[in-house]
Amino acid sequence: MTDAYNHALSVADQRGELRLSSPAFDDGDPIPDAHAYDGANVNPPLEISGVPDDAASLVLVVDDPDAVGPAGKIWVHWLVWNADPSTDRVPRDWEPTDAAEGENDFGEVGYGGPKPPDGEHTYRFKLYALDADLELPAGATAGALGDSIADHVLAQTQTTGTYAP
Template identity: 55%
Template sequence: MVPDESDASGGLSLRSPAFDDGTEIPRQYGYTNQNTSPPLEIENVPANAESLALVMDDPDALEPAGKVWDHWVVWNVDPATAHIEEGDVPAGADEGTNSYGQRGYGGPNPPDGEHTYRFVLYALDTELDLEPGATKSHLERFVEGHVLDEARLTGTYAP
């Protein structure tokens, strides 16, 4: 879902005041701890964005689970959103079903050592007409061809 380079501003930014890119995600955000989503900061949303979508997943879950584990799927975030507070979902946004089979955030819980977690933010040229509780695969189909820009934040977590 890489944006068309001719249309991408390249400036969209996603950060967290709780951890730096590539560093350890604090324990309280883990599934077996407080299981609350970390605070996020968004900057440089393209002026023509109609909505934002956010996905958190764990590509290291491929072994032994055999698939990327989805932890959080959020869409129709207002493009004027600059902060997502800890444990919060922006007003008007929808949350999907994670790989735990629950709607909303499901924190890191690697069974076999340190995993890397990706937060991917998409600036979209449309709002998404998804059913409540949709999965990441549904979101990915709907955003195809609508991504203006994207930003990534990664963190690690170990049991």
């Protein structure tokens, strides 16, 4: 992976009919405290629609591009891949048993909620529908995930939420 471009950490401009939303917050609105790192640190519920019929798997990436200033990079909060393409909802506090999770920038595998060090940040919840399952070990990084999905994206979308300490 090059530092110049990482597919997993780029903007997921709308491609196809794929949609991602959360009943916990509207696109662009504040993320409830329960989903923050210093709160209950559980993922918000998510709803998925418009998955292409030929999708083999789904990838979910949650990141914070506003962290570039204070942290020097886009901060990774959650990486999930090889989720079943028939998935239409991700429950609150999801423990994926049929998908793999990667390492977030807190040094943990799994979800790490918002924890901005310097004021309000915008968090991107990105969803990718792929034409293949990925051969990545659990605990892989955003760099490995970005390299793996680059040539397999059938559709993509994102929703955002904000959080202030």
